[in-house]
Amino acid sequence: MKQFAQLLETLALTPSRNRKIEALADYFTKTPDPDRGYALAVMTGALSFAHVKPARLKEVVLAEVDPHLFALSYDYVGDLGETIALIWPHKGGTRALPALTDLIELLNTTPKAKIADLIAELLTSAEINERWALVKLATGGLRIGVSERLAKTALAEMSGKDLKDIEEIWHGIKMPYSELFA
Known part of the structure; x- marks a missing residue:
């Protein structure tokens, strides 16, 4: 959780789009599955909790x-x-x-x-x-300047894959996105 908190803080305080992509790519590279997949789900709005409002x-x-x-x-x-x-x-x-x-x-x-x-x-x-x-x-109200598209761009940069390839498979992969990171 400490690394995720540091990532969110960095993203919230960084106005540069490129720096946000670097921070996301670095986090996704260094963080093991399934934590990085759940972090991706949180940042893209794909995760919510029934009893925590x-x-x-x-x-x-x-x-x-x-x-x-x-x-x-x-x-x-x-x-x-x-x-x-x-x-x-x-x-x-x-x-x-x-x-x-x-x-x-x-x-x-x-x-x-x-x-x-x-x-x-x-x-x-x-x-x-x-x-x-x-x-x-x-x-779920992050307000850290990360859109789904920015997260996908960071994944493309991290993996060396084309952004179009990631977008094509995005909706067919379930949380915690182990197949995506593989």
Whole structure:
């Protein structure tokens, strides 16, 4: 999860299209399957979670933070992920977050009644940039300047394949895209 959080931070802070393609290609090259496939799914909007919604995240945070302070902070910052990452009262880094694949499985398999406890535990364990990435992952609202086309372009650059070839097979391959990376 640490590498995925660093990737999202790099993509969010990098205005250059070419630099974003380089960062994506580098991540896809260095990250093993299935983590890189799930990262691709997250960035292209192909992954969502049934029990983790922005309202649920707000509930978790409001159980730990004064509602007025949260409202002021959210109004000032304007982004739920950044607000939660910065306002969460517990110091992060107490233990490493699970790998991206394991984290996705946790978010998909945890019963609705226990998801709030899981989110609180993950937020407490995470560093600030990992909290931000966790909220972005959970809500799907990345807003990091990566479109599906840009991700495909990075895959083409990484693999040396033609972009048209990747686009031709794109819709026939299922998450976590192991066949695509092979």
